Amino acid sequence: MKIIRIVLQLLVLYGFLLIGEAIQTLLHLPMPGSIIGFLLLFGALLLKIYPLEWIDAGATFLLSFLSLYFIPATVGVVDYGPLFSGKGVLLLPIVAVSTLITMAAAGFTSQHIANRNAANKEES
Amino acid sequence: MALTPAAFIFSILTVTTYVIANFVYLRFRKTPLNPVITATVALVAILVLFDIPYETYTQGGDWVAFFLGPAVVALAVPLYKHRELLQKNLVPIAAGISAGVLAGLVSGTLFTRWLGFTEELILTVLPKSLTTPVAMQVASTIGGIPSLAAVFVMVAGFTGILLGPYMLHALHIDSPIGRGIGLGASAHGLGTAKAFEYGPEDASMSSVAMTLAAVLGALLSPLAAWLLL
Numbered sequence: 001m002k003i004i005r006i007v008l009q010l011l012v013l014y015g016f017l018l019i020g021e022a023i024q025t026l027l028h029l030p031m032p033g034s035i036i037g038f039l040l041l042f043g044a045l046l047l048k049i050y051p052l053e054w055i056d057a058g059a060t061f062l063l064s065f066l067s068l069y070f071i072p073a074t075v076g077v078v079d080y081g082p083l084f085s086g087k088g089v090l091l092l093p094i095v096a097v098s099t100l101i102t103m104a105a106a107g108f109t110s111q112h113i114a115n116r117n118a119a120n121k122e123e124s
Numbered sequence: 125m126a127l128t129p130a131a132f133i134f135s136i137l138t139v140t141t142y143v144i145a146n147f148v149y150l151r152f153r154k155t156p157l158n159p160v161i162t163a164t165v166a167l168v169a170i171l172v173l174f175d176i177p178y179e180t181y182t183q184g185g186d187w188v189a190f191f192l193g194p195a196v197v198a199l200a201v202p203l204y205k206h207r208e209l210l211q212k213n214l215v216p217i218a219a220g221i222s223a224g225v226l227a228g229l230v231s232g233t234l235f236t237r238w239l240g241f242t243e244e245l246i247l248t249v250l251p252k253s254l255t256t257p258v259a260m261q262v263a264s265t266i267g268g269i270p271s272l273a274a275v276f277v278m279v280a281g282f283t284g285i286l287l288g289p290y291m292l293h294a295l296h297i298d299s300p301i302g303r304g305i306g307l308g309a310s311a312h313g314l315g316t317a318k319a320f321e322y323g324p325e326d327a328s329m330s331s332v333a334m335t336l337a338a339v340l341g342a343l344l345s346p347l348a349a350w351l352l353l
Contacts, residue, residue: 013194020197030346032261034196035339042200052204059201062194066313067160068142069192070256072185074164074278075138076271078171079178083272091245094235095252095276096283099310102228102253103288106333107297107306110220114213114301 002057009058016041125190126183134184141166155285158314160278192257196338199255203335209328216301221333224309225340228253229348243353244268250345252276255312258338266349277312284311285318304329309337 020037023029029036044050084092125131145159145166171181203210210217229250236246248268251259256277263273284307292303303322307315308330319330 010194013197016197017193021193030265031342032196032258032265034193034261035258035342037193037197038200038339041197042203045200045204046207052201055198055201059198062191062198063202065142065191066195066257068139069189069195070260070274071138071142071160071163071167072182072189073256073260073271073274074160075167075171075181075185076178077164077275078168080269080272080275087239087241088245090239091236091241091249091276092279094232094239095249095279096287098228098231098235098249099253099280099283100287100291101231102224103284103306103310103315104291104295104297105227106220106224106309106337107292107302108220108295109223110213110216110305111297111299111302113219114216114299117216 006058006061009055010062012055013037013041013058013062125186128183130180131183131187134181135187136184137170138163138167138185138188155282158282192260196257196261199335199338202331206328206332210332213301213329217305217329217332217336220301220305221309221336221340224306224333225253225337225344228310229341229344230352233348233352237352245272246353247349248272249276250349251341252280253310253312254338254341255334258342262342262345266346278314281311281314284315288315288318300325301329305333308333312338 016037017034018037020035020040021033023036024031024033041050041055045052045055080088141163142159145163148162149157149159167181170176171178232249232252233246236249241249244267246268247266248263250266250268251262251273254262254277256274259273259277260270262268264270288307288311292298292306297303297306300323304319304326307319307326311318312334316327316330316334319326
């Protein structure tokens with residue numbers, strides 16, 4: 001019975017994706033339909049329109065193999081070999097440095113504000 | 125999606141390679157053995173060795189990649205399960221992720237522009253800190269190259285888990301919220317796996333950060349592309 005439940009819930013996830021893609025096409029939004037589907041599902045769960053039990057098993061199952069689904073894309077790098085033998089190799093340090101800047105900004109900001117909030121609470 | 129012998133062969137081959145790669149990773153648990161890396165290297169080697177064009181391979185690859193879209197939708201479930209953590213720390217989380225996403229988009233665009241890369245490559249680098257499925261879809265939405273974007277996402281992830289801990293330490297970012305949000309917002313799923321090593325609270329923070337950074341990044345990337353190019 002668990003398999004049937006998972007399959008049905010996968011179809012629901014696909015349904016949210018289709019709705020998201022339809023909205024993207026209709027409104028010409030510059031963001032992926034999957035993100036719109038994500039927002040719809042998250043909203044439906046928060047507003048208790050759609051219960052967690054009706055999606056939990058399927059979502060958990062699907063996400064446990066998440067890295068499998070993008071392997072066909074990473075294999076596509078086979079067509080971009082020449083890029084990395086030239087100037088393109090510089091893209092790697094750029095990505096690395098920009099990643100560290102991202103981490104520093106996100107980590108520092110969240111910790112700083114959390115500490116300040118905690119200090120304020122102690123004072124009041 | 126094609127229903128050809130190639131589709132059948134290459135979808136099975138992709139799944140099998142992934143299962144073996146995963147098994148090897150679980151057996152040795154070494155970061156460089158990350159199954160995405162080893163499976164990709166193995167499949168690329170097979171394509172090169174047998175002189176199989178990528179177009180032939182994708183007939184099967186498309187069947188596997190089909191699950192990316194529903195998987196992005198499914199990310200709403202873990203985020204919903206963390207809603208109390210999110211609610212309790214809404215302001216620091218939201219501020220940290222906004223700062224991280226903005227810093228990533230601006231620095232990525234400026235560096236690639238200074239070195240004179242083409243617009244297509246700049247747009248490919250832009251979504252590097254978003255979780256791979258979202259990064260690929262964002263890249264294809266704004267005019268970048270999805271498969272190359274996935275490679276940069278991996279580079280970002282490995283930078284985050286290999287160099288990130290030293291930087292966090294040097295900057296005295298030493299709380300679960302600081303470490304978790306930093307790792308998740310910059311190094312997505314790989315960062316979240318690293319955050320598990322610090323503790324469960326770091327991991328939850330990182331998982332929330334990964335998802336929210338992906339959503340915010342998907343919303344802001346087109347804007348950044350338009351403003352900065």
